[in-house]
Amino acid sequence: MAQPTPTPAFPLSGKAVRPQSDSDIRRCLLCERRAGSVCAGMDEASLAVLARSSRKIQLPPGTTIVEEGDHAGAFFNITAGTVKLFKSLPDGRRQITGFADAGQFLGLGNTDVYPFGAETVNAVQLCRFQRQQLEALLIDLPRFERNLLASVTERLTEAQEQMLLLGRKTAREKVASFLLGRLAIGCQADLSALPEAEPLASVPMTRVDIADYLGLTIETVSRTISALRREKIIASTESHSIRILAPATLRHIATGQPQA
Amino acid sequence: MAQPTPTPAFPLSGKAVRPQSDSDIRRCLLCERRAGSVCAGMDEASLAVLARSSRKIQLPPGTTIVEEGDHAGAFFNITAGTVKLFKSLPDGRRQITGFADAGQFLGLGNTDVYPFGAETVNAVQLCRFQRQQLEALLIDLPRFERNLLASVTERLTEAQEQMLLLGRKTAREKVASFLLGRLAIGCQADLSALPEAEPLASVPMTRVDIADYLGLTIETVSRTISALRREKIIASTESHSIRILAPATLRHIATGQPQA
DNA sequence: CGACCCTTTGAGGCAAATCAACTTTGGTGG
DNA sequence: CCACCAAAGTTGATTTGCCTCAAAGGGTCG
Known part of the structure; x- marks a missing residue:
């Protein structure tokens, strides 16, 4: 729980973190999607921590990102493209609960399994965070937590609007x-x-x-x-x-x- | 932004806080609804701060708590009874987006107006916080903010489940x-x-x-x-x-x- | 006891679903 | 470049689940 120094690599649960190049560290700093995302308004040291905790990933259209019921091991920040989030019934009926476009996060939950599935709509670029690692970081990155709260609150407001749409x-x-x-x-x-x-x-x-x-x-x-x-x-x-x-x-x- | 000492009364925007009795201060400490609510897991000093920032209110059935579009000046924690949250269309069609029972919070938003209305279903008891005051407190009550994030995330998960229900x-x-x-x-x-x-x-x-x-x-x-x-x-x-x-x-x- | 509200039940209508072709788009390989 | 094919989209005919309209029970409170 002690504040980590920003330089050494993070111990990742059971899995070594690969050596970081300068470009990795600068990735967040130079990210065009930062403003307006959960990574907004953070100082350079914090961004370096974030960069070290995440991996940039490219995904083709129609790729499954998470499956409903899977162990919720990761958290994502979309930097390009559009993702669909959905829930399904056993007989195949499906409800898309939202589309997440560039700048939005994805994967927060309060259980250890994802309560929804997520799939790319088109070519998507995203940053993947290890959940466990991210949770530890929250304590030292209060601005990140604040951004998360604001972001989840916004999603909830959108969800309420969508319920009005679906029901009435x-x-x-x-x-x-x-x-x-x-x-x-x-x-x-x-x-x-x-x-x-x-x-x-x-x-x-x-x-x-x-x-x-x-x-x-x-x-x-x-x-x-x-x-x-x-x-x-x-x-x-x-x-x-x-x-x-x-x-x-x-x-x-x-x-x-x-x-x- | 400086950390406030826990003892002095809080300056409330434009409005003096009434003198606090011992019973007020102990209200949160003795609250049966604390566990499982956003006030869970906090130390006594923090609870005293919370008690000082909130008022206990009793409401009869059918009472409007907040109206959609009103200035979002307050935040509530329900300690007894059931509240309905809803959104409406101009022609009167209404969608209840959720029922908030004892232990749940209500009133968080990311705009300066409430994006929903709220009304009591039966006799309701709740704690009312001034929003401005609460936001200032968040910095000094990290546990409270963490609880809020968990709580909003849970609401969002419920909202997604409800979207599946409404749509499919x-x-x-x-x-x-x-x-x-x-x-x-x-x-x-x-x-x-x-x-x-x-x-x-x-x-x-x-x-x-x-x-x-x-x-x-x-x-x-x-x-x-x-x-x-x-x-x-x-x-x-x-x-x-x-x-x-x-x-x-x-x-x-x-x-x-x-x-x- | 009667007025009011909430709930239940019935009859009929309609918006959207279902079922069924048909057309367009986009990708692949000859 | 174009023929081919699969996937996506459009359009029409018919069905249906829920809504609308209507009226008849209960409960509660002055």
Whole structure:
């Protein structure tokens, strides 16, 4: 429980840590995703500790990151791409509880098994932390713990919004809400700092994923998107993104306002 | 940001703290709900700080605790009774995102307004903390912050389970899941430490609340409960509690297993 | 005892699911 | 470059689980 000096390698439970290169140590320092993530606002010494405790990993689309019920041995921070989190019933019915985009963490839990599964939607880059190691670090990195609390609280708020959607919205309202939620996500282009009114929704996931996220079938999702397109509220589906032609109208639909 | 000494009264933003009696200071120390709550595992000095920062409040059934959109000025710890948390659409559709029973906290958020409403279901007793004051305390009460993180994480896990229910379960499965979730809740009697197999579900809320929690109508909830009763899976509705006659069967139904 | 609220039960309608083709997209190899 | 194929998406016809509308029981409290 004593504060570790920042230089020596960490003892990893039963498994030696490989020697760290300078680039490893600087990885966190130079990370573009740091601001807005749980690694935000930390001093260089703390970042060095983080860098030493994590590994950068690249994953192709459709890769399983964690499986529901697996031993919860790791914690992840997504630095690029989109991940889907889900829970399933024995007969195969699936509910996607959220999409985690770049900058979000993943894998926190209060039991020793993951209460959800996670799979990459597209090409994903993430930092993997050993859970045990991270928990020990929390004591010495109060800012990290504070960030975690804020982040989990934000996820919980989103989950409550999604419960309203799943329990009380119509298919049309669900799809409208989904599209709005995908606005301004993954504007990883250098064109950042562009007016956030950019009406382009990032939709890297398939209809199956969207349906499982909204509690609908793929047919209903497809029909609803077609209807919105016919009404000129959204544009013809471009690849993995949808242009919003009438954001205000879509917002009205999403919140259940009578008109439109 | 300096560590406050534990004895002097806290400066409360713009508002003087009333003189504290010994009983106030001991309130937290003697609180039966402490274990299992965010106030667990703290030393006496910290508890004294907590006691000084909070007020005990009694509320009758149907009382609004916080309103969605209100300035998030307070944080609560429920010590008796049940509270419902909910979000609403402009046209009145409502989704109850959770019931908070004794021992749970309520009111954490990452914006300056509450993203949900909260109302008492029955007679409720709670401790009210000033948010601003509590945030300052967090730095000096690391155990409290750790408890908060664990608690919010648990709420998030429950929220994910509820999303699976709302998006993918049938009415029958929803009601079965709800009843199982209400088992072993509010066994505030002195008969605690009794075998947890006690098949009595605490249901202090109305059919309207249950319907808004499960994403159903009151008629469907009523019909489904009647059906389970007809099938001898649950007993005739006692006042504010339902006896589970066949827990195993109910569990099968809740998880979507084919039989029963 | 009657007014009010909550709950239960019944009859019919509808939004979304299911079932069933058909079309488009994207990748692979000849 | 294009033929081929599998996967993803779209569209239509039909079914159905739950909602809506309606009305009849219980409980409680003044």
